[in-house]
Each structure stands twice: as structure tokens, then as C-alpha cells.
Amino acid sequence: xxxxxxxxxxxxxxxxxxxxxxxxxxxxxxxxxxxxxxxxxxxxxxxxxxxxxxxxxxxxxxxxxxxxxxxxxxxxxxxxxxxxxxxxxxxxxxxxxxxxxxxxxxxxxxxxxxxxxxxxxxxxxxxxxxxxxxxxxxxxxxxxxxxxxxxxxxxxxxxxxxxxxxxxxxxxxxxxxxxxxxxxxxxxxxxxxxxxxxxxxxxxxxxxxxxxxxxxxxx
Amino acid sequence: xxxxxxxxxxxxxxxxxxxxxxxxxxxxxxxxxxxxxxxxxxxxxxxxxxxxxxxxxxxxxxxxxxxxxxxxxxxxxxxxxxxxxxxxxxxxxxxxxxxxxxxxxxxxxxxxxxxxxxxxxxxxxxxxxxxxxxxxxxxxxxxxxxxxxxxxxxxxxxxxxxxxxxxxxxxxxxxxxxxxxxxxxxxxxxxxxxxxxxxxxxxxxxxxxxxxxxxxxxx
DNA sequence: CTCTGGCTGACACGAAGCTGAAGCGGCGGA
DNA sequence: TCCGCCGCTTCAGCTTCGTGTCAGCCAGAG
Numbered sequence: 001x002x003x004x005x006x007x008x009x010x011x012x013x014x015x016x017x018x019x020x021x022x023x024x025x026x027x028x029x030x031x032x033x034x035x036x037x038x039x040x041x042x043x044x045x046x047x048x049x050x051x052x053x054x055x056x057x058x059x060x061x062x063x064x065x066x067x068x069x070x071x072x073x074x075x076x077x078x079x080x081x082x083x084x085x086x087x088x089x090x091x092x093x094x095x096x097x098x099x100x101x102x103x104x105x106x107x108x109x110x111x112x113x114x115x116x117x118x119x120x121x122x123x124x125x126x127x128x129x130x131x132x133x134x135x136x137x138x139x140x141x142x143x144x145x146x147x148x149x150x151x152x153x154x155x156x157x158x159x160x161x162x163x164x165x166x167x168x169x170x171x172x173x174x175x176x177x178x179x180x181x182x183x184x185x186x187x188x189x190x191x192x193x194x195x196x197x198x199x200x201x202x203x204x205x206x207x208x209x210x211x212x213x214x215x216x217x218x219x
Numbered sequence: 220x221x222x223x224x225x226x227x228x229x230x231x232x233x234x235x236x237x238x239x240x241x242x243x244x245x246x247x248x249x250x251x252x253x254x255x256x257x258x259x260x261x262x263x264x265x266x267x268x269x270x271x272x273x274x275x276x277x278x279x280x281x282x283x284x285x286x287x288x289x290x291x292x293x294x295x296x297x298x299x300x301x302x303x304x305x306x307x308x309x310x311x312x313x314x315x316x317x318x319x320x321x322x323x324x325x326x327x328x329x330x331x332x333x334x335x336x337x338x339x340x341x342x343x344x345x346x347x348x349x350x351x352x353x354x355x356x357x358x359x360x361x362x363x364x365x366x367x368x369x370x371x372x373x374x375x376x377x378x379x380x381x382x383x384x385x386x387x388x389x390x391x392x393x394x395x396x397x398x399x400x401x402x403x404x405x406x407x408x409x410x411x412x413x414x415x416x417x418x419x420x421x422x423x424x425x426x427x428x429x430x431x432x433x434x435x436x437x438x
Numbered sequence: 439c440t441c442t443g444g445c446t447g448a449c450a451c452g453a454a455g456c457t458g459a460a461g462c463g464g465c466g467g468a
Numbered sequence: 469t470c471c472g473c474c475g476c477t478t479c480a481g482c483t484t485c486g487t488g489t490c491a492g493c494c495a496g497a498g
Contacts, residue, residue, distance in 0.1 A: 065465080100319055110311060151475060167357035187478050188455080195457060210454065210486065211371035212358065218366075370486055406489055407444080414446055429443070429496070 003112070004045040005029045006036045006062070007078065008054050012101075016049065019105040020112070032056050040066065040073070047112060048075045050095070063095060067152070072139060076111060078103075127162065130219035132201060134162065141201065148200050153178060157193050161206060161216040170213035222331070223264040224248045225255045225281070226297065227273050231320075235268065238324040239331070252276050259285065259292070266331060267294045271309065279312055286313040295330060297322075346381065349438035351420060353381065360420070367419050372397060376412050380425065380435040389432035 003020055007013040008031045020027045028045075030036045033056050040048075048066075052059040063075055077098035097111055127134040133142040139155055141148045150158060160169060160177040171190045178190075194206055194214060207217045222239055226232040227250045239246045247264070249255045252275050259267075267285075271278040282294055296309040296317040309317055316330055346353040352361040358374060360367045369377060379388065379396040390409045397409075413425055413433060426436045 061465095097316075153476070164357070166359060167354075168359070189477060191455060192457075192477075195455090199457095208455070209358070209368075209371075210484090212374070215357070215359075372487070408488060410444060411446075411488075414444090418446090427444070 001025045001046045002044070003027050004036065004039055004048045006033070006049065006054065006059065007031065007051040009051070015105060016108065019108060023109050023112070025112070033059070033062050036062060037065075040071065045073055048073055049078060050075050051078045128219075129162075129165075129216075130202075130204070132205070136162070143201060150197075150200065153193055154197055154200070157190075158197055158201070161214070165216045166218070168209055168213050168215045173213070221264050221266075222246050223255065223258055223267045225252070225268065225273065225278065226250065226270040228270070234324060235327065238327060250274070252278070252281050255281060256284075259290065264292055267292055268297060269294055269314075270297045272299075279308055282309065282312045282314060347438075348381075348384075348435075349421075349423070351424070355381070362420060369416075369419065372412055373416055373419070376409075377416060377420070380433070384435045385437070387428055387432050387434045392432070 003025050005013060005016055005020070005027055007016065007029070010031075013029055013031065017027050017029050028039055030039055031054075033054050036050075039045075050059045050063060059077070063077075066073070066075070074096040077095045078101060079098055099108060099111060127136060131144045133145075134140075136159075139150075141150060141158070156178050157174060160174055174190050178193075194208075198206055204217050206214050208214055224232060224235055224239070224246055226235065226248070229250075232248055232250065236246045236248050247258055249258055250273075252273050255269075258264075269278045269282060278296070282296075285292070285294070293315045294313065296314045297320060298309070298317055299320050318327060318330060346355060350363045352364075353359075355378075358369075360369060360377075375397050376393065379393055393409050397412075413427075417425060423436050425433050427433055
């Protein structure tokens with residue numbers, strides 16, 4: 001397993017690197033976001049350990065950029081305890097886990113193992129739904145064998161439906177899913193995104209229950 | 220989603236319970252391991268929040284017992300920061316995640332959502348009533364295996380009957396259920412909706428008590 | 439038979455939902 | 469640093485369909 005470590009603290013970084021190496025994994029250690037960007041472009045990693053406070057920016061942006069490009073490499077965030085909002089932001093930005101500094105190196109190993117286990121078993125399971133083939137882990141959708149590009153919000157919305165197939169979901173519930181906690185949408189955003197999803201995936205995927213909400217249609 | 224909360228701290232427990240309820244999930248809260256054991260035996264949960272330090276033992280043992288019995292219900296551990304070894308032990312014992320106390324309630328929601336997404340796919344409980352199969356969570360009704368589409372008002376009315384099966388409900392009571400106080404219906408609306416429900420669900424579902432009201436018929 | 443209360447088809451209104459378009463902000467490339 | 473692209477939100481006008489109303493019919497009770 002190849003691991004990318006992004007951490008600017010030389011002492012902690014070295015300790016982590018040694019621990020991972022001792023576990024028999026291969027590590028690349030960079031100390032800046034620009035170097036991290038180069039690294040993920042030039043190599044493929046199975047796991048990224050990401051510190052949030054770095055000399056050339058916050059790790060959150062890096063993570064968001066990664067996910068925006070469709071990169072689904074599992075990411076574990078390394079963060080200080082008092083940065084609760086960072087942790088939430090990180091999870092919402094697509095992180096898979098976080099570790100609170102200071103942490104025990106044995107715990108790091110356990111978490112790495114956990115993430116590895118979660119993502120092992122390639123190839124990814126494909127969910128089929130009528131003419132759609134959905135790879136949840138890779139966040140990709142194919143319609144009649146042709147790839148469909150979904151934006152972040154579209155995917156989040158679709159994901160909410162896939163999690164509860166056939167179940168009625170009110171707009172309020174969907175807004176919560178899409179906007180987490182700081183929701184301040186006072187418009188018909190959900191309707192608009194539903195409209196776009198239907199245009200991309202076919203009008204039958206999402207059914208309207210007037211006055212109640214939406215549900216994933218039968219295949 | 221049904222969640223079992225095992226936590227002996229009354230203040231924290233109440234806060235967690237309220238937060239989960241606010242997220243629209245259903246919570247059972249127990250404060251001891253023996254009660255937790257009874258709970259998992261008598262009901263099925265989608266997620267367990269497990270405090271590790273409890274008056275009648277350590278949560279780790281409970282978790283191990285659960286896994287030994289083949290129970291794969293996702294478990295999130297609630298633990299104090301300094302119990303690093305506990306956290307590792309917990310993860311190795313089969314926990315899916317942990318939260319470090321003190322934690323932000325918003326973070327709890329995020330983690331619950333994450334676990335729920337990962338493990339979603341267990342079917343909702345189905346209520347059967349003669350030829351009808353009703354999924355309350357999904358708000359779906361099947362009649363002889365075929366889906367029946369109910370409108371918002373129709374569902375509200377049907378729901379009122381389902382809440383009190385066999386009990387006589389006057390039109391005034393039903394109007395209250397459907398229109399919540401600001402009602403200014405001065406017509407035979409209820410009769411109309413009952414008629415529409417009967418047409419969709421079968422004429423036997425709702426019985427008329429002349430001069431008194433309606434009741435849900437025996438299956 | 440009469441009277442009262444319930445049933446139901448028809449219909450018009452308005453709220454809820456849909457969607458094209460415009461404004462806006464963030465990110466990446468130059 | 470500036471510019472342009474792209475996705476997200478908002479808005480407005482249009483469409484759809486759920487719902488309340490009513491009228492006429494039906495059925496049970498006395």
C-alpha cells in the first residue's frame with residue numbers, strides 16, 4: 001500500500017513515516033501543499049494523511065480540490081483537538097477519517113488498517129438501477145453504458161436517494177444532506193438540482209410526491 | 220434510522236438524544252450494559268453509540284460479545300481523549316468509529332450520517348393490514364403487491380387511522396389532524412378524502428359509523 | 439315514505455413544482 | 469494578479485395536479 005504523508009512538522013512527520021514503514025507500507029512524505037499536488041499528479045496513492053495547517057495554505061482546500069477532480073483516494077486528516085470546526089469541514093469536504101493530535105502511533109496504525117480494510121476488495125461494487133450503473137466508491141455513474149458527469153451537489157443529492165431507495169425524502173431532509181449544518185438556503189435549490197439530475201439521468205429516476213417530497217423511482 | 224445510545228452521563232446522554240432526535244432519527248437510551256443487552260436482543264438497531272466507561276462494566280466487552288454473536292450493527296465509540304489504548308482496542312474489537320469527548324454535537328451528526336451512509340440498505344419495517352403493506356418510513360403503500368400512490372392529504376388521513384387502529388375517529392378529530400388549528404373547512408372534505416382513500420385502498424379499509432365518525436376496519 | 443347523513447363525480451382555483459436564464463463567487467490558468 | 473470558466477443559487481414565468489366545494493344521488497333509520 002502506498003501512502004502519501006502531508007505534514008510540515010519534522011519531528012511528528014518523521015515519527016509517522018517510521019511507524020508506517022515499520023508496518024510494512026510505503027510512504028512518500030511532503031511538507032507543503034504544492035509538493036503534495038505534484039505528488040498526487042505523478043503517482044497514485046492508496047491513502048493520504050493530511051495535516052490541515054501547512055506553510056502554504058490550509059489542507060481543506062487541497063482536499064476539496066482533490067475531490068473536485070474526482071479523486072477518491074481515502075484521506076485521513078491530522079488535526080489539533082481544538083479545531084472542531086476544521087474536523088467537521090474536513091469530513092464534509094470528503095475526508096474519510098481524522099486523527100486528533102496528539103495521537104498514539106499505534107492508533108495511527110489501527111486507523112490506517114481500518115481505512116485500508118474499508119477500501120479493500122477492489123473492484124468496487126456496482127449498483128444497478130434500471131439503465132444506470134453506479135459505482136459508489138468511485139462516484140461514477142453510467143447511463144446505458146455511457147459515463148455521466150455529475151457535479152458535487154448533484155452527486156450529493158443522488159447519493160441521498162441511493163442511500164434510501166424508494167423512501168420518501170422531504171426537501172428539508174435533502175437540504176440537510178446537501179448543506180450539512182450551516183444551511184441557509186431559502187430558495188428552490190433542491191428543485192433545480194432535481195431537475196438537472198433528471199435531465200442527466202433520465203426523468204424516471206426521481207419521482208415527485210407533490211407536497212411531500214421526492215423518492216428514487218423503481219428501476 | 221433506529222439508534223441505541225449507551226451512555227451513563229445524564230447530561231451528555233440527554234444532549235446526544237436530543238441532537239439525534241433533531242436529526243429525525245429515533246433513539247433508545249440506556250445507561251447500563253445489562254439494559255443494553257436486553258435492548259439489542261429485543262429490538263433491531265441501525266447504529267449503536269457506545270460509551271466505554273459504564274457503571275456495570277467496560278463497553279469493550281459488550282462490543283466484543285456483540286461481534287462474537289455475529290452482530291454487525293455499526294458501533295461508534297464515545298471515549299475520553301486520554302484513553303488512547305481504549306480507542307485502539309475498540310477499533311480492533313470491531314468498532315466502526317469513535318468520537319473523542321468532549322465532542323461537538325454537529326460532529327456527532329456528521330459521523331452518524333457517515334456511518335448511516337456506509338451501512339444503509341436495511342429495509343424499513345413493514346406494517347401489514349389485510350391486502351395492504353405499509354412502509355411508514357418510506358411513506359409507501361402496496362395493495363396486493365402493487366404500489367399505490369397517495370397524495371399528501373390522503374396519507375395524512377390514512378396515517379391518522381393507522382395511529383389508532385380500530386378506534387373511532389370523529390370527523391372533527393380528523394379535521395384537526397389534517398388541518399392543524401388554522402382550519403376553515405366548512406364542507407364535507409373529510410368525506411371526500413375518505414371516499415378517495417377507499418377507492419385507492421379498497422372499500423373495506425375504512426368503516427363508517429353513521430353519525431359518529433370513521434374507524435380503520437379489521438384486516 | 440320521509441328524512442337525515444353519507445357518498446361521489448365534476449370542476450375550478452391556486453399552490454407546488456419545473457425550468458430557462460441571469461447573477462455570483464471560487465478556482466485554475468495565463 | 470487578472471481573467472475566464474463553471475457550478476451553484478436565485479428568480480420569474482409557466483405548467484401541473486391536488487384539493488375544496490358543490491350538487492345530486494344513495495342508503496339506513498324511524
